Amino acid sequence: MSEADVGRRGFLKIAFAGATALAVGSALGYFAREGEVSTLRSENEALKKKVEELSSSLGVEVPTETQKNLNVYNWTWYANLALVDQWAKENNVNLVYEFFEDLDTAITTVTTGAANYDIVVISDNEAQELWNEGYLQSIDLDKIPNFEYLPEGFKGLPYDPNNEFTVVYSYGTTGLGYNSDACPEGVSKWEDVFDVDNPDSIIRRYAGKVTMMRDSSETMGAAAIYLGYDIDTTDENELKNIADLLIAQKPYLYGYVQTEDYMDELPVAARYCISHAWNGDVAGIVYASDEYEVYIEKYYETVKYVVPEEGAIAWYDNFVIPKNAKNVDVAHEFINWFLQPEVSAIHTITIKYPYPAGIKYVPKEILEDPMIFTPEELWDKLHIGRALTPEEKAIRESYWNMVMTAT
Amino acid sequence: MSHRREPWYITILDRIRSSRRIKVFLLVFLPFIYLIIFFFAPFIIALMYSLGMFKQVVYEFVFQPQISLEYYYRLFQYPGVLVAIQRSFYYAILTTVGTFLLSYPVAYYLGVKLPDKYQEMVVLVLFTPFWVNFLLRIYGMRFIFHELGFLNMILTTLGIVNDPIKILGTDTAVILVMIYTYVILMILPIYGVLEKLDKELLEAAATLGASPVKTFLKVTLPLSVPGILAGSLLVFIPAVGEFVIPELVGGANTVTLGTVIYNFFLRVKGTMGWGLGSAAGLIYIGLILVLSYLYIRLVGGEIRLG
Amino acid sequence: MKITDLILKIYTVFFLAVIYLPIAILIFFSFNESRSKIVFTGFTLENYYSLISNYAVWDSFYNSIWTAIVVTVVSVFLGIMISYGVTRYEFKGKNMLDILMLIPIIIPEIVEALTLLVFLIILGIRLSPYTVIIGHIAFDISFAYIVIKARMAGYDPQFEEAARTLGANEIQTFTKVTLPILMPGIVSAALIAFLQSYDDFIKTFFTRPPGFTTLPVYIWNMASRRGFALDLNALATFIVVISIVFAYVRLKVERW
Numbered sequence: 015m016s017e018a019d020v021g022r023r024g025f026l027k028i029a030f031a032g033a034t035a036l037a038v039g040s041a042l043g044y045f046a047r048e049g050e051v052s053t054l055r056s057e058n059e060a061l062k063k064k065v066e067e068l069s070s071s072l073g074v075e076v077p078t079e080t081q082k083n084l085n086v087y088n089w090t091w092y093a094n095l096a097l098v099d100q101w102a103k104e105n106n107v108n109l110v111y112e113f114f115e116d117l118d119t120a121i122t123t124v125t126t127g128a129a130n131y132d133i134v135v136i137s138d139n140e141a142q143e144l145w146n147e148g149y150l151q152s153i154d155l156d157k158i159p160n161f162e163y164l165p166e167g168f169k170g171l172p173y174d175p176n177n178e179f180t181v182v183y184s185y186g187t188t189g190l191g192y193n194s195d196a197c198p199e200g201v202s203k204w205e206d207v208f209d210v211d212n213p214d215s216i217i218r219r220y221a222g223k224v225t226m227m228r229d230s231s232e233t234m235g236a237a238a239i240y241l242g243y244d245i246d247t248t249d250e251n252e253l254k255n256i257a258d259l260l261i262a263q264k265p266y267l268y269g270y271v272q273t274e275d276y277m278d279e280l281p282v283a284a285r286y287c288i289s290h291a292w293n294g295d296v297a298g299i300v301y302a303s304d305e306y307e308v309y310i311e312k313y314y315e316t317v318k319y320v321v322p323e324e325g326a327i328a329w330y331d332n333f334v335i336p337k338n339a340k341n342v343d344v345a346h347e348f349i350n351w352f353l354q355p356e357v358s359a360i361h362t363i364t365i366k367y368p369y370p371a372g373i374k375y376v377p378k379e380i381l382e383d384p385m386i387f388t389p390e391e392l393w394d395k396l397h398i399g400r401a402l403t404p405e406e407k408a409i410r411e412s413y414w415n416m417v418m419t420a421t
Numbered sequence: 422m423s424h425r426r427e428p429w430y431i432t433i434l435d436r437i438r439s440s441r442r443i444k445v446f447l448l449v450f451l452p453f454i455y456l457i458i459f460f461f462a463p464f465i466i467a468l469m470y471s472l473g474m475f476k477q478v479v480y481e482f483v484f485q486p487q488i489s490l491e492y493y494y495r496l497f498q499y500p501g502v503l504v505a506i507q508r509s510f511y512y513a514i515l516t517t518v519g520t521f522l523l524s525y526p527v528a529y530y531l532g533v534k535l536p537d538k539y540q541e542m543v544v545l546v547l548f549t550p551f552w553v554n555f556l557l558r559i560y561g562m563r564f565i566f567h568e569l570g571f572l573n574m575i576l577t578t579l580g581i582v583n584d585p586i587k588i589l590g591t592d593t594a595v596i597l598v599m600i601y602t603y604v605i606l607m608i609l610p611i612y613g614v615l616e617k618l619d620k621e622l623l624e625a626a627a628t629l630g631a632s633p634v635k636t637f638l639k640v641t642l643p644l645s646v647p648g649i650l651a652g653s654l655l656v657f658i659p660a661v662g663e664f665v666i667p668e669l670v671g672g673a674n675t676v677t678l679g680t681v682i683y684n685f686f687l688r689v690k691g692t693m694g695w696g697l698g699s700a701a702g703l704i705y706i707g708l709i710l711v712l713s714y715l716y717i718r719l720v721g722g723e724i725r726l727g
Numbered sequence: 728m729k730i731t732d733l734i735l736k737i738y739t740v741f742f743l744a745v746i747y748l749p750i751a752i753l754i755f756f757s758f759n760e761s762r763s764k765i766v767f768t769g770f771t772l773e774n775y776y777s778l779i780s781n782y783a784v785w786d787s788f789y790n791s792i793w794t795a796i797v798v799t800v801v802s803v804f805l806g807i808m809i810s811y812g813v814t815r816y817e818f819k820g821k822n823m824l825d826i827l828m829l830i831p832i833i834i835p836e837i838v839e840a841l842t843l844l845v846f847l848i849i850l851g852i853r854l855s856p857y858t859v860i861i862g863h864i865a866f867d868i869s870f871a872y873i874v875i876k877a878r879m880a881g882y883d884p885q886f887e888e889a890a891r892t893l894g895a896n897e898i899q900t901f902t903k904v905t906l907p908i909l910m911p912g913i914v915s916a917a918l919i920a921f922l923q924s925y926d927d928f929i930k931t932f933f934t935r936p937p938g939f940t941t942l943p944v945y946i947w948n949m950a951s952r953r954g955f956a957l958d959l960n961a962l963a964t965f966i967v968v969i970s971i972v973f974a975y976v977r978l979k980v981e982r983w
């Protein structure tokens with residue numbers, strides 16, 4: 015080997031330096047971690063000691079409590095994480111709380127069985143499909159006394175009339191959000207974003223400043239409503255018209271984006287100002303909400319949400335317990351805890367999605383915000399999805415693919 | 422007690438020492454079994470999957486003794502698949518060419534022109550950014566390309582454009598970020614070759630009256646070809662399989678083969694998704710293997726790393 | 728002549744500046760007090776405090792490091808074994824083996840990761856940190872093999888023969904003669920293996936169990952959530968500053 019191999023040696027040197035840096039970092043990380051764990055441990059220890067003293071003075075034998083585990087899989091921005099952490103600490107639960115950003119991924123994760131989650135939050139028709147195919151366990155309502163706090167309208171919903179496998183988590187609508195600073199005219203109906211033939215329509219005048227969702231059922235559903243079809247149509251002619259409409263709309267769109275993208279963008283509206291969006295997300299923007307802290311002042315008042323005049327998709331999200339869940343009892347405990355009215359209310363105030371069990375503790379200004387709690391009179395024009403068979407899904411998927419790959 | 426019995430392990434060691442076969446088995450094939458189990462076997466499973474030999478029934482995978490080409494047939498009925506394949510190669514080719522054009526002058530300057538005493542310093546400066554996790558760097562690129570970001574700020578202040586231009590979500594963003602991510606893999610081998618060039622050779626060419634341009638074209642460039650070839654292979658192969666970058670800075674029109682495979686596996690439920698995904702993955706591997714084979718045959722050299 | 732040199736020099740400096748730009752921007756925004764990650768509104772150190780107290784970041788940092796260390800040790804060990812066998816002995820199928828060892832490097836990682844996932848699921852192996860390690864070793868063996876083999880092929884086996892004629896047994900020869908000569912190759916193989924594992928996102932992402940995050944997975948999860956970004960920027964600053972300091976110290980203290 016030639017000693018003039020500076021390139022290699024230089025590279026090695028940098029590599030070595032980097033490795034040392036990482037080692038130091040990890041050492042720091044390790045200590046930070048140990049510190050956290052040991053404080054936790056000492057807290058627990060103190061508590062345990064107290065209980066033991068108390069019980070021994072009473073002459074009672076306390077069973078030594080074993081560490082409980084719980085794996086939860088939920089949407090991002092969908093719970094007050096400080097509260098959830100606190101619950102885990104108080105109940106000595108080793109909680110793994112993981113997030114997903116799109117429902118399809120969540121569903122395949124459940125169906126492959128690669129990862130064991132004990133609770134998954136999934137929407138109405140998807141839950142029904144999974145139940146029909148045998149991927150879910152039944153939920154034992156006897157272990158969830160707080161179920162009674164759910165208002166009547168949220169028990170026995172059409173997709174699960176006897177609450178065999180679901181407990182309602184939240185609900186809402188899919189409509190249009192916009193920034194009224196950047197788009198002063200606003201939007202009020204699907205026509206505004208779909209009528210691409212009319213040069214005076216909003217979509218033509220705000221070309222490149224509109225987004226649709228990356229979620230196929232939502233975007234195809236919106237087009238179906240505009241065309242007057244059933245949102246879950248599997249008729250090939252209707253699907254073709256939907257695909258054609260979406261392909262015609264595509265050149266005028268900024269793109270198909272995910273939740274976190276429009277939640278960042280709508281407040282500043284530098285890239286686009288009209289988004290196909292979920293109600294609670296837009297509410298979250300308006301209140302600049304956080305997953306840990308409670309803000310109830312409106313922060314970005316220029317961001318607005320509408321349920322389009324032609325109608326919209328409504329949905330319910332639910333707790334479900336997958337068949338391969340390992341900690342079923344703790345899962346029931348968690349659901350029961352979540353349904354306590356105070357707990358649900360705090361989640362609503364934090365995240366700005368409605369959690370039905372807590373309605374009576376929610377402050378008036380939030381309860382009356384039509385962005386968060388969908389007003390009664392709108393329900394006539396809202397549509398709820400139905401469970402599809404795998405074949406029906408495949409047909410819809412192929413048309414969606416056509417849209418996604420059109421240029 | 423005429424013969425002292427040796428402990429059992431010595432006997433075994435002796436046996437091993439005396440047999441070449443056992444040595445080769447222990448040294449080479451035992452570790453290689455690891456790769457067979459955890460690398461090659463999964464591909465066999467994927468192949469079986471793509472031929473419809475598994476069926477999923479609620480967490481159970483039932484083996485079916487059959488061979489059907491249904492998934493391959495279906496795959497090409499998806500209009501997106503061919504477009505995605507084309508696009509993957511388009512990105513990879515542009516990335517390879519782009520990294521080469523942008524990095525050759527730098528590698529040339531560092532390898533040929535820069536005095537030796539600065540070499541280590543400059544190499545250090547060149548590599549430090551690449552210690553930061555690549556996702557963080559891509560994330561930094563998002564700050565730059567954003568409509569309110571650094572690039573548009575400069576462009577609008579200088580009056581080159583009136584309104585911020587849209588970069589995120591387009592092919593341009595994907596290609597630029599890919600070039601940024603892979604450029605180091607191109608510089609490294611070219612620099613390695615140029616740095617070892619005999620400087621006296623270049624001087625000799627100059628004293629013999631060759632113009633600098635001619636020296637470069639006739640001597641330096643041909644001599645750096647091995648580095649260029651190694652670099653392009655190092656860039657092209659991961660680039661054609663890229664899935665993270667289109668996902669993070671691309672949009673609806675930047676679907677690559679990597680994304681398609683990901684979508685089949687993770688967004689289409691049940692046996693069908695995995696069947697289609699495995700089929701797409703194997704076609705992909707086939708393409709890559711054929712290309713690398715042709716490349717190696719054509720070049721005749723070996724790939725060198727480190 | 729001089730002009731072209733000057734142009735080259737300016738271009739190189741410009742190139743380096745561009746390479747540093749995204750990181751500079753990350754560092755710049757790490758001092759931003761705004762809740763938006765796009766617009767700079769004011770200076771603060773709060774992101775650094777929240778980074779220090781962010782348990783999840785350090786936990787994933789720790790996971791990244793320990794898995795990478797295990798992966799490096801195992802794959803370098805196996806890499807040494809295979810490359811020693813291949814360069815010192817003749818056997819059938821050697822060329823085939825040489826080509827097969829290249830394949831893990833050539834195959835796109837996304838395909839590799841997903842087929843491994845399917846394989847694990849079909850065998851009913853539950854995902855754990857060990858499945859992540861298993862996946863990483865599978866591609867790191869090849870990197871270690873190629874680097875060490877290059878070094879091994881580059882020196883004269885006469886040293887070994889000399890040692891043996893002087894009465895050293897095979898193991899003594901290996902530890903006293905071969906290993907020291909191979910050391911630079913082993914070190915660079917270890918570094919490459921470590922970096923590959925430490926920076927790996929795709930394979931980790933698909934083979935990890937719930938609740939086990941490495942740094943890249945953590946960054947991926949956080950990058951797709953709003954409002955969080957600024958902690959990550961502080962983390963980038965941290966990594967850059969430490970590696971620059973150490974690189975500089977090494978350069979000053981020791982020349983090798």
